[in-house]
Amino acid sequence: MNLRIINQEQVESLLTMEACIGAMEDVLRALAEGDCDLPLRRIMWLPEKIGALGLMPAYWGSRGIIGLKAVTYFPGNEGTDQDTHQGAVLLYEAKRGRLMAMVDATSITAIRTAAVSGVATKLLARRDASRLAIIGSGVQAGTHLSAMRICRNIKHVRVCSKTPDRAEAFAESQSASHPMPIEAVASVADAVDGADIICTTTSATEPVLMGEWISPGAHINAVGSSVATARELDGEAVRRSTLFVDRRESALTEAGDFLLAKKEGHVGDDHIRGELGELLIGSTSGRTDAAQITLFKSVGLAVEDLAAALCVYEAAETADVGTTVCFGGNRREAY
Numbered sequence: 001m002n003l004r005i006i007n008q009e010q011v012e013s014l015l016t017m018e019a020c021i022g023a024m025e026d027v028l029r030a031l032a033e034g035d036c037d038l039p040l041r042r043i044m045w046l047p048e049k050i051g052a053l054g055l056m057p058a059y060w061g062s063r064g065i066i067g068l069k070a071v072t073y074f075p076g077n078e079g080t081d082q083d084t085h086q087g088a089v090l091l092y093e094a095k096r097g098r099l100m101a102m103v104d105a106t107s108i109t110a111i112r113t114a115a116v117s118g119v120a121t122k123l124l125a126r127r128d129a130s131r132l133a134i135i136g137s138g139v140q141a142g143t144h145l146s147a148m149r150i151c152r153n154i155k156h157v158r159v160c161s162k163t164p165d166r167a168e169a170f171a172e173s174q175s176a177s178h179p180m181p182i183e184a185v186a187s188v189a190d191a192v193d194g195a196d197i198i199c200t201t202t203s204a205t206e207p208v209l210m211g212e213w214i215s216p217g218a219h220i221n222a223v224g225s226s227v228a229t230a231r232e233l234d235g236e237a238v239r240r241s242t243l244f245v246d247r248r249e250s251a252l253t254e255a256g257d258f259l260l261a262k263k264e265g266h267v268g269d270d271h272i273r274g275e276l277g278e279l280l281i282g283s284t285s286g287r288t289d290a291a292q293i294t295l296f297k298s299v300g301l302a303v304e305d306l307a308a309a310l311c312v313y314e315a316a317e318t319a320d321v322g323t324t325v326c327f328g329g330n331r332r333e334a335y
Helices: 008-014 017-032 105-124 139-151 164-175 188-192 235-240 248-254 256-263 276-281 302-319
Strands: 002-006 042-045 052-060 065-073 085-093 099-104 131-135 156-160 182-184 197-200 219-222 242-245 272-275 294-297 323-326
Touching: 002 008, 002 302, 008 099, 008 105, 008 302, 017 105, 017 139, 017 272, 017 276, 017 302, 052 302, 065 105, 065 302, 085 105, 085 302, 099 105, 099 302, 105 139, 105 219, 105 242, 105 276, 105 294, 105 302, 131 139, 131 188, 139 164, 139 197, 156 164, 156 188, 164 182, 235 256, 242 248, 242 276, 248 256, 248 272, 272 276
Parallel strands: 002 099, 131 156, 131 197, 156 182, 197 219, 219 294, 242 272, 242 294
Antiparallel strands: 002 323, 042 052, 052 065, 065 085, 085 099
């Protein structure tokens, strides 16, 4: 049987941000309607927690696919020539279990994470939101800039990083492809002052965004932490915000921003207003007034990776992109 292997550069050429946002809307809607199944991810940490291996399986019934993302997370790679997230998405058809594709997970993760934030921004940010703050200057900072520009009419960007030189380099490089003022600033407080949309895309384990700095009416996409012991927002930031998640079960187990605020007594489980998919199908309400602060806390879901990989695979099949190999799966004769 043939297996199509699609590498990092090919994923980037096949999966546009706009298409990925549409795919994320489709799968999050399906999740809310009960058409998807996914257990909580399993994470195996290496000694001293220098890195981890995550296994994320999922099933999407109406599209007839199952899959698994196997990805490593090495935070020490930030600022080097290696991404912090590396691995592959294995895409199977669910009728007979045939392995159809192995898709680079580095680009899948980078694009679909920002695309889900794009869905949240479309649903929750004020229509007139135009001032964007990005905290962090890595891969996710770049993909989030692209996603936010698709979802709102962004007119000005401020970026802040723990390394000022990297913030300056990010602003300079992104200005070449995004025709708007992109300004590197010295502090997170400066970056978010008056911001309509805030994207936290860091590898921080302790809060970098404080609640007192957030302007009324802002929308926040918090994506940097996906483990229970790390966070980017302090408890006051979570308390002040109306909180939405990609999936309650995952947030109650993995979302450090929420769980640590809960542990400190700022919020309870009922602080989670709803899931993005519930907003998409209309079973819960989103922003209720212009002054409300909304927060989307992302932990990342296997069904999102599955939907992105399917989008890539279908485009690759049409354009005959990738490497096709005979990988087995045929029944062997018994002797």
